Amino acid sequence: MNGGWLDVGNSQKIYWERSGNPSGRPVVYLHGGPGSGCSHQRRKYFDPNVFNIVLFDQRGCGRSLPRVETLEHLKVNTTAHLVNDMEQLRAHLRIERWSILGASWGSTLALAYGQTHPSHVDSIVLACVTTTSRREVEWMTRDMGRIFPEQWERFSSLGGRKPYTGSSLPDVYADLVFCEDASTRELAAREWCAWEDTHVSLAPGFTPNPRFDDPDFRLLFTRLVTHYWRNAAFLAEDQLIRNVSELDGIPGILLHGRHDISSPVETAWRLHRQWRGSQLHILNDAGHGGGSMTKRIVEAFNSIGTPGQGSGSG
Numbered sequence: 001m002n003g004g005w006l007d008v009g010n011s012q013k014i015y016w017e018r019s020g021n022p023s024g025r026p027v028v029y030l031h032g033g034p035g036s037g038c039s040h041q042r043r044k045y046f047d048p049n050v051f052n053i054v055l056f057d058q059r060g061c062g063r064s065l066p067r068v069e070t071l072e073h074l075k076v077n078t079t080a081h082l083v084n085d086m087e088q089l090r091a092h093l094r095i096e097r098w099s100i101l102g103a104s105w106g107s108t109l110a111l112a113y114g115q116t117h118p119s120h121v122d123s124i125v126l127a128c129v130t131t132t133s134r135r136e137v138e139w140m141t142r143d144m145g146r147i148f149p150e151q152w153e154r155f156s157s158l159g160g161r162k163p164y165t166g167s168s169l170p171d172v173y174a175d176l177v178f179c180e181d182a183s184t185r186e187l188a189a190r191e192w193c194a195w196e197d198t199h200v201s202l203a204p205g206f207t208p209n210p211r212f213d214d215p216d217f218r219l220l221f222t223r224l225v226t227h228y229w230r231n232a233a234f235l236a237e238d239q240l241i242r243n244v245s246e247l248d249g250i251p252g253i254l255l256h257g258r259h260d261i262s263s264p265v266e267t268a269w270r271l272h273r274q275w276r277g278s279q280l281h282i283l284n285d286a287g288h289g290g291g292s293m294t295k296r297i298v299e300a301f302n303s304i305g306t307p308g309q310g311s312g313s314g
Contacts, residue, residue, distance in 0.1 A: 010076035015063035016056035020048035026098035030106030035224030037062025129268035132233035174226035203287030252278040257286030
């Protein structure tokens with residue numbers, strides 16, 4: 001394995017590492033969040049004898065530098081910046097074309113990168129598909145209160161402090177995690193992450209995210225998620241669906257849990273319907289992860305490029 005930090009401009013250095021077969025098929029993993037960072041466990045999706053595996057931490061989080069601590073740091077942290085970082089990393093590693101795995105938020109970034117640089121993409125696998133549209137953000141932060149009313153009441157009132165005044169909750173929380181009072185910042189990060197655990201909790205075998213026990217991780221994660229969600233990923237509404245024809249001819253497999261309440265299957269369905277040659281597999285035993293999701297990701301990378309049956313479930 002080798003790795004290090006790549007200077008991508010704006011005083012930002014992204015951490016990357018490469019493992020597996022140096023002469024193998026290049027593949028890059030895009031982590032979720034935004035802000036969760038990557039870990040070596042994500043190599044589990046790829047056979048190291050077959051794949052040249054690239055992992056990296058998106059700017060501002062994980063081991064990338066600097067981590068987001070000020071509003072100034074966020075000014076150079078947008079989807080366009082992340083897409084450019086990926087392209088600089090690809091060139092740095094002298095990879096002509098690579099396959100992409102994007103999970104959750106990573107699926108939004110995968111679509112944005114693929115539509116910007118289709119000539120450098122061999123294939124795409126998306127899991128727990130989202131495009132981070134305003135409609136999706138409203139669903140996750142407001143409409144899902146109809147499914148989890150007790151938890152949403154706590155989330156929308158900041159544990160009883162009642163910050164909700166009709167403004168979008170990502171806006172409210174995005175301001176709170178940068179306020180001067182440390183106890184308010186910590187409370188906001190804790191309540192946001194409790195809601196994150198709630199809206200993915202229907203995944204089979206769900207357990208609360210242990211990383212949310214770390215106050216530093218909670219704060220960084222909440223700062224980045226609310227930044228991207230309040231700005232709908234800095235994309236026009238439905239941009240990634242409207243422009244998905246840019247990926248026509250690139251093999252794509254979309255994997256989505258039937259019980260994914262956090263990101264309902266509608267988005268994956270709409271993408272599949274407009275992406276010629278894509279396959280959609282709805283997993284009846286999965287939510288936002290869990291069930292057979294990991295197994296099906298591995299199978300997807302072993303089979304992608306082989307003609308499929310379009311859509312299915314199982």
